Amino acid sequence: MFDISLVNLFVDKSCTNVNFTLFERAMTTTIVWFRQDLRIDDNPALYAAAREGDILPVYIYDTTLEKQHEPGGASKWWLHHALADLSSQLDNRLFVTAGNPFDILKNLCEENNASHVVWNRMYEHWAIQRDSNIKQALTENGIRVKSFNGSLLWEPMDILKKDGTPYKVYTPYYRKGCLNAEHPRLPLASPSLNILPNIKFDAITQINSLKLLPTIPWDTEINRQWRPTSTSAKDVLSHFINNAIESYSDKRNLPSVKGTSRLSPFLHFGQISPNQIWYAVHDAFDGDVSSKGVDTYLSEIAWREFSYYLLFHFDDLGVKNFNPKFDAFPWRESQAELTAWQKGQTGIPIVDAGMRELYQTGYMHNRVRMIVGSFLVKNLLIDWRLGERWFWDCLLDADSASNAASWQWVAGSGADASPYFRIFNPILQGEKFDKHGTYVRKYCPELAQIPDKYIHKPWEMPNLLLNECGVKLGKDYPEPIVDLKRSRQRALDAFATLKETA
DNA sequence: TGAAATGTTGGGGCG
DNA sequence: ACGCCCCAACATTTC
DSSP: OOOHHHHHHHOOGGGOSSSOOOOSSSSEEEEEEESSOOOSTTOHHHHHHHHHEEEEEEEEEETTSOGGGSOOHHHHHHHHHHHHHHHHHTTTOOEEEEEOHHHHHHHHHHHHTOOEEEEEOOOSHHHHHHHHHHHHHHHHTTOEEEEEOOSOSSOGGGOOOTTSSOOOSHHIIIIIIITTSOOOOOOOOOOOOOBSSSOOOOHHHHHHTTOOSOSSOOOHHHHHHOOOSHHHHHHHHHHHHHHTGGGHHHHTTOTTSOOSOOOHHHHHTTSSOHHHHHHHHHHHTTTOOOSHHHHHHHHHHHHHHHHHHHHHHSTTTTTSOSSGGGGGOOOOOOHHHHHHHHHTOSSOHHHHHHHHHHHHHSOOOHHHHHHHHHIIIIISOOOHHHHHHHHHHHOTTOOHHHHHHHHHHHHTOSTTOOOTTOOOOHHHHHHHHSTTOHHHHHHOGGGTTSOGGGTTOGGGSOHHHHHHTTOOBTTTBOOOSSOHHHHHHHHHHHHHHHHHHO
16 A cells, blocks of 8 residues: 555646646756656656756666666667667757766756756656655755656546545446546647757767666667667557557457557657557547447557556555465476576477567567466466566566566456466467467477477377478477476466465 | 366257 | 267356
8 A cells, every 4th residue: 555645745736737837937947857758749847847948858877776676688778779869859968877866866956057857757666755755855955846747648546436445457447437537638749948058968978888788689689670769659659550450459469460559668668658649549530439449459558557557556566466365375486497488498389489579579469478477377387476577677668567467467366367267278379369370480480390280289299290390399399398288277276275275 | 358168959860 | 750879069167
């Protein structure tokens, strides 16, 4: 549960309207502290600051974070490029540095005679606490501080049940809570900026000094697949709206088809806002968003909101079972099996293809995320938190809210979770969503010659035929590390022990 | 936003 | 014509 006084410090409802007036004085210098809002358009903090006077745009790589809150390897890669992009849009006058945010902000205020600091809010508990402390300390130093909502359609504290408590189930949260609440803020125009100081930084050197890029070049495939700029985010969005959204509900589950928007990393870093997405979709369909594909897509955007909502109201979502019954769950410990899963060497083709896609490209198709998650938690009985950590390190779109909520959902320990007995059969999932093994063949090329009939279960193939396809199980491709049928039963048995103790 | 086990139905082969 | 079995196809229940 959250501390209400902290929330009050953190929230200032008076500035959630579009037509806010930030400060009384006509001309001021305002530090805009960029965090996960790396865009110029529809940026409430930047917009408010620009209307009032000069701005000093700053990005601080926070070196005071606890280890588990530091961005993972893939995230850092994206951040590097997103910062370079933002800086170039700010005429190479984004001040990039690393250290303790409070010290840096305070010094910058003094050096530049800046009297105001603004930022867009984050919703992790540690970030709320950090930001509250900074706000208080700066205020005590005579500096005025305002925070804004730049990353959510609906503020978590505004959507509550009639009894004043937060929703725990997605559908009523979205359909009753969100859709009946005030409409989300319309996207803000790009402000004209008067940036101080009037010098250009060597942006690349500054950003390079954060050492966000990998020392060994594992990012070649990632470089090929992604353009981590805010311009690219808009292109990706309009391409999705023009070409794919209407068939979204049919194609979003097919990992060999680009049927999803692939906007998640842009959203995570705030290179595009949910408001921009929301209204671009509404505008494209003249407000009629009732068709299957469009409705399904918007409800996925709302799942992201729900994840932030849960993280805000239940701040240890990423580390503690939402359903405490799971605290007694008999997780297995097997480093060998965890490693096999991480490296895509489980012997189950659709699982291995997904894990290899993740490792090679920094991304995994959503349907496959569910399949590999179910496999880790249910077939291997490995704690969902270990899966969460691996995704955190490998995903370009790693996001503490979505990651925590989704893993708890998969594990069955979360709010509105998939019931524990819903155990995916990766063979059937493969046959259903990757019928011809296109996806498997792409990421498991050693299986490329295997016919459709056996592509999701090569161990059932007669040895003679396997030889013809050039595959020797246990050598070219692993034997399955678990028996699917037996491990399914083992999971059900393990789950049954919870029921008895409950 | 499951899968497997179990139950039901109905057509066709066959004695 | 009839009963019986088989089994696919679908529905329901259970985990």
